[in-house]
Amino acid sequence: MSDWSPAAYLKFEDERTRPARDLLAQVPLTAPRRVVDMGCGPGNSTELLVERFAAAEVIGLDNSPGMLAEATQRVPGARFGTADAGAWVPEAGTDLVFANAIYQWVPEHLAVLPRVVAALPEGGVLAVQMPDNMAEPSHVLMREVAASGPWAERLGDAARLPLPPVATYYDALRPAARRVEIWHSIYNHALAGPEAIVEWVKSTGLRPFVDPLSADERELFLGRYLERIAEAYPRLSDGRVLLRFPRLFIVAVR
Template identity: 75%
Template sequence: MPDWSPSTYLSFEDERTRPARDLVAQVPLTAAQRVVDMGCGPGNSTELLVGRYPDAAVTGLDSSPAMLAAARQRLPQVQFAEADANSWMPEPGTDLVFANATYQWIPEHLTVLPKVVAALPKGGVLAVQMPDNMAEPTHQLMRDVAADGLWAARLADAARAPLPPVATYYEALAPGASRLEIWHTIYNHVLAGPAAIVEWVKGTGLRPFLDPLSADEEADFLARYLAAITEAYPATSDGKVLLRFPRLFIVAVR
């Protein structure tokens, strides 16, 4: 699969960073010695952690070389390294594992996350945010366009699975947690128009659909998708559109 594009991702940096800011605010640690940003991307979430815990050793981890290069340029004083969230576990003494929009890409994250909590010291925190938007028009229309074209067979498994119910996360994480908070927040991002919505998802959810396609096929797919998005997200009185975006938050204290 082609590497992630930091520039595409950061086209909406403020909107994408907003959930990370909200998650950082709910971490119940006044101080920390070792902090890990799992799935750090281009370093926008890591920057928040450095600001919140200036005396901590903060490490950013990601599987994307391009994202890590952007993060190192942004925060040259921070250590960044390549890691796979499917199998990574925190080192002893890690006070906080922070993961903003990462574990939804890990099919077995319900198995992985309790192991991460178990690896933390008593009082250590796992803080996770995941998009919970597979039922939104943005993602339903991806699947519709993928199923209606010569690319249907190649894209049959492109969509990621929807997140399980909240109770499933509670049952998985509660046995190893002294405190567990789970909540949803629905963001309504004001974007310039339907094309901006397409540009937003090109940096994340659309990637598994576009990566297998040729350049001509990609252009055809995007044209069909834009037409569907334009119908699904009508303009407001000032010509802008509202992108409804539900996200799931979890804070588990060991």
């Protein structure tokens, strides 16, 4: 895929940062030495970590040069570097690994997360949030449009896999953690209209579908997708639409 766009991602900064705030509120640490923001993106979540843990060394990691450049400008109080979330484990002395909406992109994350917890010191925390929205119309319709057009063969494996059941995460993490908390939250984002939903997912879930397409194909795909989105998300009394967005939260204490 092409590099991530900080500008596109930050069009919905408040909505995207809200789950990070909610996750951070459940982190049972007061004075960690080193905090890592895995998949830091443009630094909106890193900023929260620096504000809460002012005495800690805060490190933001990502594999997107564009996101890291934005984060470096935004959060001068942290340092940033490149890392592959599928292979990375924390170095000694890391008390918190904070991961807001990154591990859903790692196909083998169910094996990766226990390794991250096992590398933490006693009392260390892994805090994870992942979108759990593959059954929502926004993502079902991506797959349907992909399967019904001239691009069907090329986009056959574009969709990311749905998240495993909650019990599967618990059983995977429990051997390495003395406490595992898992919950879901459902956000209902009031957006300007169907076009705003398309803009939202263009910078995230829709990228694997449109990146392989030519400019003309991309325009055709997005046009068909917008038509389906407008049907699935009717306008409210004030003209806005509600984007229902389930998210999975995990806090594991070593």
